[in-house]
Amino acid sequence: MELAAIQTRVGAVHPDALVPTDEGAAYLSMTPEHWADVAQLLRSDEELRFNVLMCLTGYDRGPGEPLGVAYNLHSMDKLHKLEVRIEVPRDGGKIPSVAQIWRTAEWHEREAYDLFGITFVGHPDLRRILLPEDWEGYPLRKDYKEPDYYRGIPVPKDKRGWE
Amino acid sequence: MTSFTDSLIELLGGLAWVPENAAGIIFVTVSVLVALPVFLFMTLNAMVAVYMERKVSAFMQDRLGPMEVGIFGFKGGKRFWGGIGQTVADAVKLLGKEDTIPGEADRALFIIGPFILFGAAFATFIGIPIGYGLVISDFNIGIFFVIAISSIGVIGVILAGWASNNKWSLYGAMRSAAQMISYELPVGMSLLLVVMVVGSLQFHDIVMWQEQHRWFLFHSPFTALAFLIFFASGVAEVNRTPFDIPEAESELVAGYMTEYSGFRWSIFFLSEYANMAIIALMSAIIFLGGWLSPLGGLFRTFNLEQSWYFLEGPWWGVFWISIKAIALIFVMMWVRWTWPRLRPDQLMYVAWKVFIPFALANIFFVGIWELLLG
Amino acid sequence: MTTKAEVVKNFGVVQTEEMVLNMGPQHPSTHGVLRLKIRTDGEIVSSIEPHIGYLHRCFEKHCENLSYEQVIPFTDRCDYLASMANNHIYSMAVEKMLGIEVSEKVEYIRVIMTELQRIASHLLAVGTFGLDVGGITPFTYCFRDRERVLDLFEYTCGARLLYNYIWVGGLSHDLPLNFRQYAQEFIDYFEPKINEYNRILTYNKIFIERTGDVGVLPAEVAISYGCSGPVLRGSGVKWDLRRDEPYSIYDRFDFEVITGDGQMGSLGDCWDRYFVRVREMGESVKILRQALAGLPEKGDVQENIPKKIRPPKGEIYFRGESPRGDLGFYIISDGKAKPYRVKMRSPAFSNLSVINEIGAGWMISDIVTILGSLDIVLGEIDR
């Protein structure tokens, strides 16, 4: 199915879920509120059947701007693809977790939480995954400043003695 | 039958300058004199076997193995004997290493563990002959003694694993205990059948019997099977691949010896190779004719009188038994560097559901065989 | 009558407890710095909790701070066993954003390099899997032959492991003199060797006992967890991006998509996953033969390399088949010389996440086997 057809299909069931996108955008934009239901629809609808979550990407629109998550879906039966984007406010933004729908999302959501600080509601085990538990800050945010010390170990390269 | 100890006592007792009623002095002297060769043998055996192991594994894997370490600058050959000083360097290095005892470990047990294992291997050598009359003490219950004493070693392993206060060590010890106790049974049962045929537990009697008849390996199909069971169980007793689950490197880091370093660790190593030698020597004595020349039987069919052709005699006997033992040790190494390792439950399966039933049936059938043909 | 509770109360030792065992981060069989927190009851494992991130090298942060062509050396270091495949897929993603077509010769060389890399990577996977189940010699055999592949790479671009060879729009070097002949010699040498691995490891009775029927991964679970590559194909799913979403020039070659068939136990066990890799090496040889035959003699491999890489605003998700599975790059461009955001969807990341599902209930020894059969590379998981 093409993007427009998918959009119509989703819009028919959850009219409030869709957010208008820019002209020529190759993705669907959604509100976080209905995402759990829409995801269930995308997964189980006979015509859509998106059974593979290829990729889940967190991104930061810049300081002061919202954070976003891009879901790349693929259907192994129907051989079509879809990109869904959800944007939430920078502080305290919450997105429903899809870890129960596509199990691969479990670790990807943890990663997005780890690196961007996006909270996924309903995630079974939302902890930091790559960075240590006591790490401060979310490194892939555009306004991140790396710490000087972590547990007494200097983090930035010591450049004294360089020319 | 004379043994090394008996001869020494007689020799010392008969000397003119030894005072009367000096049994105590003779006892101490003889004890030291007989312990020394055993200790030397164990050390030498470990050194040679480790070198052999490294070389054998290297050649099986398209490598060269140790090449660069020699003694006094002599590095051995270009290929086969290269790195001839390697194990000497290893041993000296291990002796010079720090002796670490983990803070949380049980100090006394941690220290005593390796020595129990070593002591068991050491004591086992007392009963094993390496030639006609070349035995420290020729028990009339030789086989029983060897099996009983060698199984004390497992206590050392358990102590070592428990005292280390390390989970990997504990797992290694648990597995080791289960394994060693299980494999005692097939070992004992397959030897029982030889005892049944010969009617004696003494090693010398067993070899004598083989001299008069034939090697037990060729005696009957059941004894051949018993040899296989004995050897495989023996490999399991000494924890070598495919039965090396107690120290399975890819699973348990180093098993029960994870926390040991330097000298204490080398004692484990020494005992492991000593146990290998014990299993190889016992198989050679009991099933492969001990110190008998393999040529003896061949020439005897041509009705030649006893002569040099047979390469028989006390010193040739040592040569033949060594050849047999080394060949069996080589087989152990061959297996180790070729096969993967079994899982603990499969290991138990092999012991309880394969080896023990077969060994039991073997005893029954060899009895019938002896009744009909013996 | 004395109850068990009383005994426990008085002596406190009869109670059995689950033990938490930390496998790693430094353990001989975790293939790098992975930490598995396993709960065990005796030898039986009741749950596994992987802790990753011990090799988190901030790949995505680097991408945001470097220009598009400077990212390529960092993709090398992500999956360090399949650097060529990483280069290839990243370059194709950027080319797609820029709308560059590369010449026939470049495509052929890329396919040859990627397939050689697949052989090298699978050889290491097979060898270390042998190591995990306790056989040490197969490992050395595999490394012996892997060195020959590395020789070819070294001859081409001077590096043994991390190549930076496939660039956006072309290659860093043309093929050296007589490469085709040497590659041909390698293939002729290598093809019979696959049987040698089969003899020493694949059909070994103990090996089959250790891997057959262990860690069965059903197809639905595999798809739901986003598994890909040999892990997915071991479960019987015929899915290979080279065939199903042909990129580069893979549609020109005749090869088979290998799937597991449950020959030594159930479908999707460790043995299947392992054997898919062994047979895939044979398929790669097949592709290599065809590619070497069709390789054009003439052509400049650098003619299409753009002077400045500034993709238009937009985003792309492009994926391809790396030796470990679907490797995807999600790139957002804001029209500047540096990518706005690069996300690498690494196959091993998803493949590893399945370990609790298929590993719970097995023994400690089996956890090692299952982990080995997933063939993970920590550099790619942690990035």
Add this chain to the structure above:
Amino acid sequence: MAVSLVNRFEQDNIIVEQIDNLLNWARAGSPWYFQFGLACCAIEMMAAAAPRYDLERFGAMPRSSPRQADVMIVAGTVTLKMATRVKRLYEQMANPKYVISMGSCANSGGPYWQYGYHVLKGVDLVVPVDVYVPGCPPRPEALMQGLLELQKKIKEDTPLRRVS
């Protein structure tokens, strides 16, 4: 007694010197290394142990327990999450112990020195390093060279004599 022994060792004594030489020869001759593969360099370390390069020629044998190892080859990028573990494993090794830092990442942070917020900029920040092997990744030959350099260093050591 102990004091007098030390005093005796302080002078150059032919016996002590010979024991020193023996120990140095043994330590240089059997540098068992701790498999500390972290990243890309680990593959080259494995290749160095594999048939073509065969590190065992120099007596080096891989050990997986730190207690039994003499040389820790830190092969690959050390991250901050791993740094404390590296230090701990180093402390678990028995003396005498040596560290070879293999590859640019372990030497100085390598290509990750600038933006790598989670990368330790050189393993020498947590453990003392004896030999640095440059390269990204170093070839197995380079690792062998590093091992030979370490052997040279060991041979100049004086374990018994207390040369100030």
